[in-house]
Amino acid sequence: MTIEAFSPISTTDHPKSDPIYRQIAQQINQLILNGTLTSGEKLPTHRALADHLSVTVGTVTRAYAEAERQGLVEARIGAGTFVSQANKPNWVYKSSETPSVNGCNFGYNIPPQLDRADMLTQAMQTLSRDPQQLNQLMLYQEPQGITAHRQLVAQWLQQKGIAIDAERMHFTSGGQHAAQLALSAFCHSGDTVLVESVSYPGFLSLAKQQQVMVKSVEMDAEGMIPASLDKACQLYQPRLIYCTPTLQNPTTMTMSEQRRRDILAVCQQHQVLIIEDDVNGLMPTHRPSPLVNLESEQVIHIGGLSKCLAPGLRLGYIQVPTRHQKRLNMALHNHSLMISPLLSALACELIQQGDADRILQQIRHDIAARQRLVAHYLSEFTLAHDRASFHVWLTLPEYWRLSDFVSAAEQAKVTVKSAELFTPPGCTTPPAVRLAISAPVNHQQLEQGLQILCELLRTDPVSDFPL
Ligand SMILES: Cc1ncc(COP(=O)(O)O)c(C=O)c1O
Incomplete structure (x- = not known):
């Protein structure tokens, strides 16, 4: 994991926004959930993360302590802070539908993976009373x-x-x-x-x-x-x-x-x-x-x-x-x-509690930002999209055969869904693929996938030359 995986902290003084140390702890949780931080991996030093996020070293110390309290990490004296090995749930969803960490999985229309643990905890606590x-x-x-x-x-x-x-x-x-x-x-x-x-x-x-x-x-x-x-x-x-x-x-x-x-x-x-x-x-x-x-x-x-x-x-x-x-x-x-x-x-x-509305707002914002990235990388191609949509529908340039494109993307570790899956029996399959842009675990991975696809789309597979 590179330190860039940590995203800037919201410093608004809105009464409902979480304190900075908790936001950092939540990011650690999120990075573990989406596979960016793996079991046993060392976290950045307090100083390095503080510099990266423009916060004080004390805030990072508090964030790491909070993450340790939640069982996410372990501090080892003189060695640093590591992602916990113990208590790893063995039921973590590990099918092929899990967004890939190395490549980019545009396969399934899953909502962006936001941290919902706190609100779920609160809801369960309220029920338990x-x-x-x-x-x-x-x-x-x-x-x-x-x-x-x-x-x-x-x-x-x-x-x-x-x-x-x-x-x-x-x-x-x-x-x-x-x-x-x-x-x-x-x-x-x-x-x-x-x-x-x-x-x-x-x-x-x-x-x-x-x-x-x-x-x-x-x-x-x-x-x-x-x-x-x-x-x-x-x-x-x-x-x-x-x-x-x-x-x-x-x-x-x-x-x-x-x-x-x-x-x-x-x-x-x-x-x-x-x-x-x-x-x-x-x-x-x-x-x-x-x-x-x-x-x-x-x-x-x-x-x-x-x-x-x-x-x-x-x-x-x-x-x-x-x-x-x-x-x-x-x-x-x-x-x-x-x-x-x-x-x-x-x-x-x-x-x-208003959490459902908050999550909906966060998802809308995230999807709109993802759609802007798609427009940036793929606007030269024939694309059906909407700022609120989890996916885009990409019609291939005529020099690409559908099955060749899907395999070439797969070889480049990018999963896309062929129009064949969406075509009712007996109908002609359009030369298109669906990209579930909500699936990549973060915007960095989304951009990486879009870049690969853009290069592939520009390449005529017969001559193998970028056009
Ligand atoms: C058009 C459409 N209908 C239904 C579903 C199923 O959704 P749910 O998770 O609520 O079962 C999906 C899931 O992607 C969908 O795209």
Whole structure:
């Protein structure tokens, strides 16, 4: 690790900002979590870090003491301070989806890895002070989740412009689970679902597993084209339509309000329900009305807190038209009886304390800064992007074949996702890749990955010369 991994300290005298020594301890925690600091590694000397961060040596001494108190590091007399070897959790997520430390992993749309440990600790402490509630949380509940929790989450979503009804919403274990419930509640094997011409692989895979046929609808810069949707409805008589109107995965497009109304009009005309996947809906500060606000009896609205708060909480939600409430209740009951009430209690604490809003703000800032870096390095190429999007969609120069580019990037230790993964069966794959720019562990690694990609994109693989 180089000392540059430590980023400048916020010295605002805002009453809520943490003291400097705690901010440094939090950075150490973050660097350990993201793999920049490894077990047994020596930390910079107090003097070196103090100079780098423009703080006093005493502040670094206090920060290291705090990190030691938290069990993150060990001071060895005369030798320095080292990342603790003991008590390392052996469950640390180590799949291939973990952002690589040496190269750059643009693979999965995970939120930037912020330090949420303090707020989680506080939320758990608050919960632990109420034994009666704790005992209640250990019991079976209604499939849709605890009413008070649903009211609180619904109110929070309403403040953010999503017309969710606490009475009708059901908690789920994330957005993926919500999509699965929608499919199993409304589709039988052999039914057809319409999707955008490039779509979220998690949904395509779910449809395949449930033996639901997938047909695609042409898109333009605003998503599904209403005339193509109308034609596909006539041709296939679909059971459901699935789309992501805000920050589509993978194209980043957001449907205008007019397009949303036009799409809903087609759904109404053909009496087909539309799944509005709104997992990215809280990311933009402003966006057109969600479909559920415009026509809630035509819409299955799904969303969750993965992108805007923490995927580990696994808290999502689904709302279906009133007449289908029982069907959803039954599907949830059959799947898992209910979601863990402990998780919804934690999420409610985080919302009530204002932590959820703070995290959302931090994620928005971080993503906007990452998108600026992408614009800086890749603006000469054909790029679909949005300042609030976790990813960008890059169309390759015509001299690159898709599979060659993905392998060349892999060889250069940069993971990108090929358009093949997003292409519904039977459709033509566009020559594009998705870059999950939220995944690299820090901006330094993001820049490193972007530089490598920029050089690769400028190189004609036939002549091997940079163009
Ligand atoms: C469009 C879309 N829908 C659903 C999901 C699943 O999200 P969750 O973590 O809430 O299950 C994702 C995750 O990346 C996504 O991109």
